Amino acid sequence: MSVSFGTSGLRGPAIDFTGSTTAAYVRAFLEVICVSASSRTVYLGADLRASSPEIAGYAAAAISVAGWTPVYAGNVPTPALAVYALARKSPAVMVTGSHIPEDYNGIKFYRPDGEFLKEDEAPVRERAEALLAETLSAGGGSLPFVDPAIAEAYVARYTDAFAGRPLKGLRVGLDLHSAVGRDLTARILEGLGAEVFPFRRSDRFIAVDTEALDPADLSRAKGEIAAHRLDAVVSTDGDGDRPLVIDEAGRQVNGDVLGILTARRLGAKTVVTPISSTSAIEMTGWFETVVRTRIGSPYVVAGMAAAKTAPVVGFEANGGFLTESDIALAGGSLTRLPTRDAILPMVAALVAAAEAKRPLSALVADLPPRVMKADRLKKIAPADGAKLIAAINSSREARVALDPRLAAPVAVDHTDGLRLVLPGGDIVHFRQSGNAPELRCYVETDSVAKTDALLADMLAALNRHFAA
8 A cells, every 4th residue: 555654643655545544554553543433433534635535535435334324524624533532532533634735635534532642643553454365345426415513623723812903903814825724723713803915815725834844934934924024824734733924024933932921821830842843932931841852742652741840731732732731711711622722822822922012023032032934845865865864864974975064963862853053053954754755854053043954054065965
């Protein structure tokens, strides 16, 4: 099979999510992971990719054949589906390729007790392969009617918790593009008192990667800020689990910076985050414990579950925010949601700015001067990316050939990929993506200009290497 598990769910070319392959994985998930579930309902959702309705139809048929009842949420954000299912101790299946190109797709599975874990992958894969070997019959066709309760509960989650219209007076731009939760995001922001200025609604899927934002997206946002005197522009990736926040000056607030601001606003004591997040987290001194993990929300989930000091939260450099604890707020509370969510960090950062009566850029400026950015080379086969990373790790000559500044790192971290701390404190981190054929590069320095320059140099060096 050409589909496989990546850092977050099952991924592969959309055309390879055939009826039989989809049915095999969905049935394997239910048979292996959900066998002891008290509920026999499976909540099902899909993003706005052209291929998603057909795959969701295959999934619905497989759920029924397995003896479960599919409840179709329609086009809702992944966290909306996950939190609704979790509250009912039911499994969930989300058809989405998240932020990767439209010709790819994927499936995210949610256990009755939370996120699908890394150790769940092997037994599900083994059972799926066995089902396919048995010449599994697969159905498809029409989807069940949409149950609107899932979407409504997601809106209420935030408008109830952050009571009192705390965003009143803020003017917020909303880049709609093809984000599955675009209309729900508008309702949440308006429900919290913001004046919302939507733009760029697209009927065609647009892959928005919040960790490697297209310069055209940033330029478009700056134009909207100037035209409407906006306090911020916000958006999400395709399935609504990664936020995009751009401040009043037209600068992207990096996902891990959003995470720091959100964790502080929520009163977190323990923060769990991957090795790729900015080192400013420790430098603030705001949190009792900071736990570093491999990249991918399942690793963050595992780290949060093992944490001892509550409230426990987690976030990734892409901005997806997770909560292991129930969070008490002045207006209400948020039940735990140990999977990535885009709305919570978006709203929490805006609320923090409104409460402080300061622009977003000022809140960011309060943090230690560490700037992390990432970009990637597309269409890099995993074997080729792994070969380069191995060479850089083992050979000074290979490091010098790529860029002389990498010659003598003062610290090396192999938690996920290869993370080099250079003399002077700059950080360069190489990692082959687990979701797509891409080689990612993360750079951290003490200024925007230095980070931009070093990241550009690293991408140019990588391009030269693979072009040779």
